[in-house]
């Protein structure tokens with residue numbers, strides 16, 4: 001007898017020992033019966049880009065609260081970025097500390113990015129050995145002095161080493177020269193000044209350079225948080241010319257525009273910044289055309305005191321980890337006719353394939369039983385009290401979205417249901433399977 005059966009409108013899913021054991025109509029009963037009639041069943045959301053800041057800055061977030069918010073949004077696996085935790089994940093010792101901390105605190109499964117910074121290329125092999133999903137580099141200042149940006153030679157050397165190790169390099173693609181030069185010209189700390197200091201051309205220039213270096217190095221490249229349709233188009237052009245590149249965008253670029261930043265203030269400050277409605281339309285056009293590979297939150301939280309006062313000095317980062325799926329269902333499925341199959345690709349199957357996690361990302365026999373049960377027609381207004389993250393700072397507060405996560409199941413265990421976190425066991429570390437293609 002199965003441990004659990006999830007009964008859906010057309011098919012049932014039987015779960016044994018945390019894995020999907022059978023899929024079919026009217027499966028035999030099990031110890032635990034879950035009624036999913038009227039609900040859409042997605043594979044658990046995989047968030048390939050977020051910052052839970054543990055160890056070291058758990059007063060900003062921490063994996064206990066961060067993974068709870070992820071689970072409340074239908075997530076079952078995240079990839080933590082190498083910065084905002086202390087120490088940054090740039091060598092094996094830092095990796096070991098982070099893995100040990102997250103194994104205790106995370107309720108979802110987790111994987112780790114390594115860092116690529118000037119001077120740590122000799123440490124990339126030991127990080128690969130530990131099981132990083134890839135290496136993250138900044139092409140402009142990261143905002144943290146302990147994680148310096150990669151100059152062109154560091155990036156090129158790092159791309160070649162990553163290629164040798166069979167892992168991708170992820171880049172924050174904004175030009176240092178353009179953003180730094182324009183930032184120096186800023187007279188006051190207004191929202192408009194910030195937006196104009198990080199124009200789309202800064203993104204385009206960096207994407208062009210990174211894709212060229214990656215092609216020359218024979219490396220896999222992942223461009224994080226592409227904020228503009230033109231950025232996606234440029235990366236897609238590089239792909240057509242032979243660069244092995246994957247393209248990520250974030251829900252906030254699909255949901256908010258620069259007009260919203262003026263209304264919302266620092267809670268909607270991020271880099272690259274939110275764009276004009278015209279740029280956002282172009283991003284939607286690319287997403288609907290299938291050019292974007294995945295949507296990740298880039299959850300980048302900070303304590304409230306870092307999000308107040310002078311806009312120019314406020315921490316840049318949007319803390320929206322709980323809302324990714326709801327944004328895609330509301331704005332994507334309901335408003336733009338984005339299919340549920342494409343949403344599944346963007347949040348689960350493409351991330352699992354690109355980063356080689358063969359046990360996750362699809363609902364199929366033998367896979368981990370990671371599921372998000374969603375009422376796609378139910379509307380809910382997000383309130384601060386709904387947020388499971390440490391600080392109730394999200395630009396989505398007050399927004400009404402169609403698409404409510406009712407239950408999240410991680411390896412067969414319900415970890416979120418009816419608005420409550422109910423996990424009994426911790427999440428597990430997940431590493432890429434470099435033998436799979």
Ligand SMILES: [Zn+2]
Pocket residue numbers: 049050051081298300
């Ligand atoms: Zn980030």
